[in-house]
Amino acid sequence: MNLSLFSPQIVLGIGGTLLFLFEAFASERGRSFLPTLTLLILALSGVLMWKSYGEIGVLFSGMVVYDRFFVFFGTLVLLGSFLAVSFSRPSLQQQDAFRGEYYALVLFSVLGMTLLISAANMIIVFLGMEIMSLPLYIMAAMRRGSERSVEAGAKYFLMGAFASGFLLYGIALVYGATGTLSIEEIARVWPRGAGFSSLGVAGMLLIVIGLAFKIAAVPFHMWEPDAYEGAPTAVTAFFAAGPKIAGFAILLRLVSWAFSFSDPVILRIVWMLAALSMTVGNFLALTQSSVKRMLAYSGIAHAGYALVGLVVGGTVAIGLVGYYLLGYLLASVGAFAVIATLEKSQERSLSFADCAGKGKTNPGLTLVLTLFLISLAGIPPVAGFVAKFYIFEQALQHGFVWLVIIAAVNSIVSVYYYLRTPVYAFMKTGEETNPDIRISAGLVFTLVVAALGTIIVGISPEYFIKLASSSVMWFF
């Protein structure tokens, strides 16, 4: 066993443990280095992840794998967390939510995500899910003085516990139907095109439901707006960056490999999840007055668009889901970073009306925010547009006409609410200006990387799409 293939996870696990200890014993000055240490550990994990790119290794008696899929989605998760952590300190301090333990929790949560992405056994799927989620519940409730934050944590925790229950029951049924927990073995017992037993179908459905909670697909989305709004905004950026992508990664691995789509029931269920998520997410986003809540609902809608790729299936479409998530990740973390900076009060989150006149007082911030929103809305030439375009094209080629019609209508609807913020910011005048908007170096880094990424990924998509589709090649 080549343990170095597992080193990205080991670094995160040891790093998280050490940061807990460091936080407990460090002085006030020492604790101000916590974000930097976290960034270093994340970067080290990323370097180790890419060191053996191209190799394939099965580790710990078939518990985890190292493959291109792991490297691609693992990098996405690390990148998103890196961007979310790099502006976190001033933003958390401003919201009176700066806690040293946050950084250790981030590392543990990322450890859970990387485990989830590299899981080759259902036990690791479950453990990875729990290791990823528990820190998230704690982070959401970290602003202890605020009722909303505690509410967000409690709701997130309860819904997450339900999701774990579904997932675990599904795993048990699949074990009953196949006699194995190994994803590879399951794929062998259920060969492509063979029918499933009713027990197996029930198990798969429960697993898909459990994961649908994590990616917040309708009708399993209820927790997301409250969790996103109640949590400190820097934490919300982390929520948008990591967990969703890790949830999608394991969903792609399971559905397109182990369950191999030979059962039409699963296909129909994912179809419905996609259509419902797009429609409900978008129409509820229309009615929001808080920018943060609007972005939360838009995240639900984006899960729907990405699920379209999963419905289509095949190397190209599944690869495009990876590309889509890259675009979504950059734009949403960037957007949350701007919102975290513009927010002034701790209790009330930023509303559209608060944005009025910001185009004059903070032109730079508003411009990048507009760029991210344009990418989320899918307007050319940025990443969001290219990803949506290719996924819809694939769906059309494979005859999913209705799904594409639903998706296209939804995309048009979404332009309205995405452009509301820029319209308020540039065309209306605000009655008061907020003098203490502080721009930290970390924030500049996050915004520059996210903005450049959004543009580059959109302008030259070929490289990234090739990278993504080569990562899912061996499922098929």
Place this chain on the structure above:
Amino acid sequence: MDAIVFWIAAGVAVAAAVNLIIQARPINSVLSLVVVLFALAVIYLQLSAEFIAALQIIIYAGAIMVLFLFVVMLLNLKQGDEEGRRGVLHSFGLLLGGAILLEISIVIRLFVPSAIHPGAQAITSNFGSVGQIGRLLFDDYLLPFELTSILLLITVAGALVLAAGRREERE
């Protein structure tokens, strides 16, 4: 003989589980849960999972239940909220729960036995022994075993983060 023991254990488990839900006082619920766990341990024994049966009694019925009792007593919970027990929602929930129970039992009777993979039924002579479980735990399942300890570390740390105030407030 086996069948008689099973039916007694299963009957006690179900009866105690029902009692657990309908009891108004939390203490009585906790005590019925102990009965449920004991009855399950008997069923585990019949499935030749001796070690799991012992763990069930030592850890669940012993340690965790004592913890539950402590929590209930420390919180000094009074009689449960009677309002929530009547009302439309209550009978609606009863109806839905009953329907799902019926559904699941029909499905289990009709489909499940034939659907279970035969590989899951093969049992060797030393199945369930401490030695075999230990070997599996430290060999094939080493990684999940270690990850579980990280999970426990997170829960302990998380409880501290949420329960203990900030450092500045503490000092």
